[in-house]
Amino acid sequence: MARTLAKSTQDRFRRRLNDEQLRLTEMIRDIDAEREEIRLTETSSDRSPDPNTAEGGSLAFEMEKELSILENTRDILAKVEDALSRIDDGTYGACDVCGDAIPVARLEALPYTKMCVNCASARR
DSSP states (O other): OOOOOOHHHHHHHHHHHHHHHHHHHHHHHHHHHHHHHHHHHTTSTTOOOOTTSHHHHHHHHHHHHHHHHHHHHHHHHHHHHHHHHHHHHTOTTBOTTTOOBOOHHHHHHOTTOOSOHHHHHHTO
8 A cells, every 4th residue: 555645745746736737727728729810810811721832831830739739738737637636535646557655756757647657667
């Protein structure tokens, strides 16, 4: 059975995860707004949606990059929210695979992790 993190340590990680949740939510909102603006102006004369032109190809590349960033940000946000739920239910800091304690140093580096280093390495 994994050791339980001290309340002060859990509170510190909760604050950090809450800050990260806010940052990621704002980032998603900004990316969505930018993508909507691009979509609405896509047919204007200053943008060329034709991917066969240099400008159109650059626009398509930028839109794909934004979509990739958006998907990654949403994925991390889901992990952060899951970590906050684990703090609430008392399972934060325990490896989902083996049940051992996740070292605080690993949680410092990756506060939303669900696995200890050994189990994460075995999954690669």
